[in-house]
Amino acid sequence: xxxxxxxxxxxxxxxxxxxxxxxxxxxxxxxxxxxxxxxxxxxxxxxxxxxxxxxxxxxxxxxxxxxxxxxxxxxxxxxxxxxxxxxxxxxxxxxxxxxxxxxxxxxxxxxxxxxxxxxxxxxxxxxxxxxxxxxxxxxxxxxxxxxxxxxxxxxxxxxxxxxxxxxxxxxxxxxxxxxxxxxxxxxxxxxxxxxxxxxxxxxxxxxxxxxxxxxxxxxxxxxxxxxxxxxxxxxxxxxxxxxxxxxxxxxxxxxxxxxxxxxxxxxxxxxxxxxxxxxxxxxxxxxxxxxxxxxxxxxxxxxxxxxxxxxxxxxxxxxxxxxxxxxxxxxxxxxxxxxxxxxxxxxxxxxxxxxxxxxxxxxxxxxxxxxxxxxxxxxxxxxxxxxxxxxxxxxxxxxxxxxxxxxxxxxxxxxxxxxxxxxxxxxxxxxxxxxxxxxxxxxxxxxxxxxxxxxxxxxxxxxxxxxxxxxxxxxxxxxxxxxxxxxxxxxxxxxxxxxxxxxxxxxxxxxxxxxxxxxxxxxxxxxxxxxxxxxxxxxxxxxxxxxxxxxxxxxxxxxxxxxxxxxxxxxxxxxxxxxxxxxxxxxxxxxxxxxxxxxxxxxxxxxxxxxxxx
Numbered sequence: 001x002x003x004x005x006x007x008x009x010x011x012x013x014x015x016x017x018x019x020x021x022x023x024x025x026x027x028x029x030x031x032x033x034x035x036x037x038x039x040x041x042x043x044x045x046x047x048x049x050x051x052x053x054x055x056x057x058x059x060x061x062x063x064x065x066x067x068x069x070x071x072x073x074x075x076x077x078x079x080x081x082x083x084x085x086x087x088x089x090x091x092x093x094x095x096x097x098x099x100x101x102x103x104x105x106x107x108x109x110x111x112x113x114x115x116x117x118x119x120x121x122x123x124x125x126x127x128x129x130x131x132x133x134x135x136x137x138x139x140x141x142x143x144x145x146x147x148x149x150x151x152x153x154x155x156x157x158x159x160x161x162x163x164x165x166x167x168x169x170x171x172x173x174x175x176x177x178x179x180x181x182x183x184x185x186x187x188x189x190x191x192x193x194x195x196x197x198x199x200x201x202x203x204x205x206x207x208x209x210x211x212x213x214x215x216x217x218x219x220x221x222x223x224x225x226x227x228x229x230x231x232x233x234x235x236x237x238x239x240x241x242x243x244x245x246x247x248x249x250x251x252x253x254x255x256x257x258x259x260x261x262x263x264x265x266x267x268x269x270x271x272x273x274x275x276x277x278x279x280x281x282x283x284x285x286x287x288x289x290x291x292x293x294x295x296x297x298x299x300x301x302x303x304x305x306x307x308x309x310x311x312x313x314x315x316x317x318x319x320x321x322x323x324x325x326x327x328x329x330x331x332x333x334x335x336x337x338x339x340x341x342x343x344x345x346x347x348x349x350x351x352x353x354x355x356x357x358x359x360x361x362x363x364x365x366x367x368x369x370x371x372x373x374x375x376x377x378x379x380x381x382x383x384x385x386x387x388x389x390x391x392x393x394x395x396x397x398x399x400x401x402x403x404x405x406x407x408x409x410x411x412x413x414x415x416x417x418x419x420x421x422x423x424x425x426x427x428x429x430x431x432x433x434x435x436x437x438x439x440x441x442x443x444x445x446x447x448x449x450x451x452x453x454x455x456x457x458x459x460x461x462x463x464x465x466x467x468x469x470x471x472x473x474x475x476x477x478x479x480x481x482x483x484x485x486x487x488x489x490x491x492x493x494x495x496x497x498x499x500x501x502x503x504x505x506x507x508x509x510x511x512x513x514x515x516x517x518x519x520x521x522x523x524x525x526x527x528x529x530x531x532x533x534x535x536x537x538x539x540x541x542x543x544x545x546x547x548x549x550x551x552x553x554x555x556x557x558x559x560x561x562x563x564x565x566x567x568x569x570x571x572x573x574x575x576x577x578x579x580x581x582x583x584x585x586x587x588x589x590x591x592x593x594x595x596x597x598x599x600x601x602x603x604x605x606x607x608x609x610x611x612x613x614x
Contacts, residue, residue, distance in 0.1 A: 031191030032167035037159040046154025059144025061166035070138040072194035080157040080189035083123030087153025092116040093146040160186030202291035203230030206303030233260035238290035244283040279311040279434040310433040314409040318401035323373040326358040329464030334377035334389035351494040359458040364499030408432035412558035414542035416565040422529040439514040442505025446543040447498040460486035505547040523597035
């Protein structure tokens with residue numbers, strides 16, 4: 001169970017330890033955190049920690065692509081701590097591991113560990129020489145430290161400058177790791193002392209820049225990040241850009257001598273790619289040709305991304321996935337936010353409340369929670385936009401979601417497979433606004449239920465807003481300020497009660513060959529015969545999510561009530577013309593013959609039956 005991380009921001013000047021390690025000619029300090037950032041650390045008031053006694057791990061990940069580390073031996077580690085160390089109990093443990101530790105860092109799975117006595121720790125800079133140097137040998141490694149705290153304290157230091165994907169991992173009590181990249185926490189204040197015969201110089205790589213969508217005939221500006229992986233500060237770079245299969249630009253030079261790119265530093269520039277005329281996917285490339293006026297020595301000097309040209313802009317149905325639990329005292333904020341969103345937008349927005357650690361939790365949503373949830377309450381919209389699930393937070397991200405350009409659309413109809421309602425038949429129709437020979441899309445299916453409730457303590461909602469003033473809690477939370485805690489007898493809406501391939505979608509539910517404006521139809525049957533969570537099948541909502549497995553994002557979505565099986569048959573029969581045998585699809589459209597999916601067949605004798613064709 002993940003816990004919300006407590007964060008305090010204050011900017012004060014850093015203190016420096018007197019005991020500094022002498023750096024030899026064949027050595028250098030390396031880290032995602034730069035020494036120049038130390039003056040911005042909030043040492044006096046603290047930054048990250050926890051509100052009660054616990055064990056904390058903080059670490060960085062160094063992938064194989066960091067060549068400057070791969071050729072080196074780690075001789076020492078230095079880190080910055082807050083000035084108030086009174087809450088640290090026991091000694092610190094430094095550790096290095098070729099795998100992310102899944103249990104305590106004193107376990108044998110950690111490749112290297114070293115104890116640092118508590119009495120030797122100082123506020124500000126701490127430099128610790130390793131008793132045994134660690135040879136990296138071109139391996140992926142994790143470098144971190146473990147401390148125990150006995151009270152509310154915030155000793156972990158980080159800087160929220162140019163955060164990188166591997167710059168800060170964090171966990172409490174040996175639980176699940178949180179990758180804090182892009183959450184405003186910055187990079188962990190930790191560096192390693194490297195030693196090598198020679199270090200790479202004039203070595204700049206281009207980070208891959210993902211996938212973007214634009215209308216045909218429009219240019220597009222994309223932020224592209226360059227990283228210095230060499231020993232020397234970089235004062236200028238030269239690069240080209242264009243399409244992988246041709247149309248490469250002339251060389252462009254960027255100079256920044258007044259603020260050079262230090263080792264592990266980055267620079268991000270918006271590069272405008274000119275318009276392409278076909279509604280298809282184009283692979284784009286950016287190549288760094290020179291560094292400081294000399295040839296770039298990087299083994300891989302290019303980064304790539306994709307631009308999808310679309311013929312039109314389909315309407316978007318955003319998907320909010322809220323992360324909540326009855327044990328979470330702050331989660332009433334998400335309950336209120338989701339209800340107010342439903343009041344304003346209705347079925348224009350798909351809403352899914354993914355519970356964790358309570359009676360409404362389902363295993364089908366574990367992968368989504370582990371990937372996108374950084375704390376409770378939390379939310380992700382279209383698996384692209386994180387937000388606090390208050391009404392204001394959700395409304396802000398919805399404005400972005402509604403305005404984005406989608407690669408395609410999806411429609412959904414759903415019926416019970418029989419009168420005993422043991423399975424739901426989802427029928428989808430997808431249509432893309434571009435062509436691709438190798439599309440990587442799939443459809444995920446979810447059932448949500450409204451009005452869920454229970455009388456025992458498992459259904460009681462913890463409520464930290466109880467006793468707060470409305471002025472502090474906000475007017476939206478007024479009812480909860482006097483509701484007591486825990487709150488019993490409430491109804492939970494939008495609850496995910498069943499799901500099938502929720503993260504990546506059902507394999508082969510979308511053909512890899514997609515053609516602009518060509519409709520694809522798919523039928524899936526979701527069995528709920530053993531589901532004991534569902535309370536009232538009349539309050540279920542069927543949901544289909546069109547997933548882009550290149551990015552993991554939700555392209556578009558659709559939702560539907562579940563039609564009664566007998567009613568669906570009756571509706572077809574009432575308008576079916578006389579014929580020896582007639583075939584209809586679920587929408588009542590007459591077909592020449594049966595097709596893949598659900599078919600409604602009426603014979604001349606008046607009988608009507610449903611046939612599933614795979």
